[in-house]
Amino acid sequence: MRFRVVSDSNVEAGLSEISDGFYEGGFRNYFSEKYDDSGLNLGVVLMCRDPELNFKQRISFSKKDNTLYIDIMLDFEQMSRADKHTRKRIVAEKLVNEVPQIIAKYKFKDFDLPRFSSDLRNWFDEQGWT
Numbered sequence: 001m002r003f004r005v006v007s008d009s010n011v012e013a014g015l016s017e018i019s020d021g022f023y024e025g026g027f028r029n030y031f032s033e034k035y036d037d038s039g040l041n042l043g044v045v046l047m048c049r050d051p052e053l054n055f056k057q058r059i060s061f062s063k064k065d066n067t068l069y070i071d072i073m074l075d076f077e078q079m080s081r082a083d084k085h086t087r088k089r090i091v092a093e094k095l096v097n098e099v100p101q102i103i104a105k106y107k108f109k110d111f112d113l114p115r116f117s118s119d120l121r122n123w124f125d126e127q128g129w130t
Helices: 015-024 027-034 076-081 084-103 113-127
Strands: 003-009 041-048 059-062 067-073
Touching: 003 015, 003 027, 015 027, 015 041, 015 084, 027 113, 041 084, 067 084, 076 084, 084 113
Parallel strands: 003 041, 041 067
Antiparallel strands: 059 067
């Protein structure tokens, strides 16, 4: 499994340093090793833009590369006021709560969603994000 998390945000949201934490903590390797036989790939975009721009959440599945693309919408005002630790907690909670719910709407053969949900929560716990 390739599980990538990137951000599309205004600089005030502070997501660039949060995104670095995924790579420093070995996020991609953690999931690629545990789910290398799942065949499913995930592409998550942390969206945090000025609300006047009216960005909407996008969710799509590409059969060609078996990738589920998900926008996780973050509150611009909340993220702009938060310190780094709070931002990490907010991002972790949103990913842990929303990604499994979205995956559940699709039928992926041999994908262990309860195990994935647990592993996702565990990674954030181990990294001190929650």
